[in-house]
Amino acid sequence: MTDNSTPRRTDSQRLTLLKQHQQALLELARFRDQAEDLAVSLHVITEIAARTIDVERTSIWMFDDERTKIVCRDLFLRPTASHLSGLELLACDYPAYFRALEQNRALAADDSYADERTAELAEHYLRPHGITSMLDAPIRQGGVIVGIACHEHVGTPRAWTIEEQNFAGSIADMCALSLERSERRRAEEEVRRRDELLEGVAKAANRMFADTEREITTRDAKLAALADLGGRLLVAGDSVAEVESLLGAIGNALEVSRVSLYVEHPHIYTGEPVTSERGRWAPDSSGSLLDIDVRWDERGLQRWRGEFESGRIVASTVSALPENERPAYEIRFVRSVLAVPIVLSDGLWGFVEIADQNVEREWSAAERSFATAAAEMLGISMAL
DSSP: OOOTTSOOOOHHHHHHHHHHHHHHHHHHHHHHHHOOOHHHHHHHHHHHHHHHHTOSEEEEEEEOTTSSEEEEEEEEETTTTEEEOOOEEEGGGOHHHHHHHHHOSSEEESSTTTOTTTGGGIIIIIHHHTEEEEEEEEEEETTEEEEEEEEEEESSOOOOOHHHHHHHHHHHHHHHHHHHHHHHHHHHHHHHHHHHHHHHHHHHHHHHHTTOGGGHHHHHHHHHHHHHHHHHHHHOOSSHHHHHHHHHHHHHHHTOSEEEEEEEEEOTTTOOEEEEEEEEEOTTOOOOOOOOSEETTTTTOHHHHHHHHTTOOEEEEGGGSOGGGSHHHHTTTOOEEEEEEEEETTEEEEEEEEEESSOOOOOOHHHHHHHHHHHHHHHHHHHO
16 A cells, blocks of 8 residues: 655656655665675675665575475564564465566555455564565566565554665565575585595595505406495484494405494593594494593593594504503404594594404405495585
8 A cells, every 4th residue: 555645756856866766776686796695795785775775674584495484584673773584474365465566567555454465463563663665576587586674663653665675575585586586506515515525436446446456356346336325425414313324334345343423522521632432333232322422541442542633543453552551442343443534624523433243354455445435425525
């Protein structure tokens, strides 16, 4: 609804406002080409829109994947110069509002409580925030509404001019362009991540088999296991179950009793380096508790840390380990151990520990190479 009694602006006033709108859009266009983060882009869009159109509240809302609700990605409160996010509105509760957005480039409600397109928002959204007038524009991608750019006035109801409605539509277009840029950048990053991981798989495989011609009978199986691990890493998350699945691929390939992934980090109180078991795999799925915040010297493995920092592995039967290092494994009936460091660009990240409780085994060159390649692939995944 538009209040036709509102005094019209003079041509000079309209020209001044148009110049302000154009300058704001030019500022946003320049920033969009430089911005690397969508959240930062939305911050800037809402701040510039609020300043230019002179409103107390501007916000960007996006539909969820199921299109059952809109979620506020950024709300700028001009009086306090603060940003909020996370508010949600269910689409089924406001059918007239969403229908109106489908039909208009900009939805201008001078009196939001009286306008039939926005009145249903009054009880749960407008009144609690003191909003009297709304100027909303749908954000479209491929002709489909994916979000909403909102300009909200607090105080005496306000009549929105044609120039302001056009500006709101342009702000929504800017949001759409920022979203497309963010999605393209995310897709490019995913391609880069996959390419680096696959390249790492190829390099690791080449190193693994460069000097193992004499073990030709085991090569194909190890290579298949390495490829399987690479495939899992491409889609894996960081949940405990997924980490255990990755470790299981290593354990099954080497036919061992247990595989653990340890992470080094500073102790929360003392700051000294400790290790925590991030995940563990065993064929029997015994479900025993993980080792948390264990000092290297507690396990008698201070020497190992020096080996790991130099990029060297530890491969031995437990009986051949120095006396102070045996108890950590004898208590678990481990007879052979193979430990491989994960070293990232900023130093030692952790290590993979492979244990055999059944036999005293001399770890072959192929087994060592496989374990090294697997740990390196895990490290690539952690760094991305």
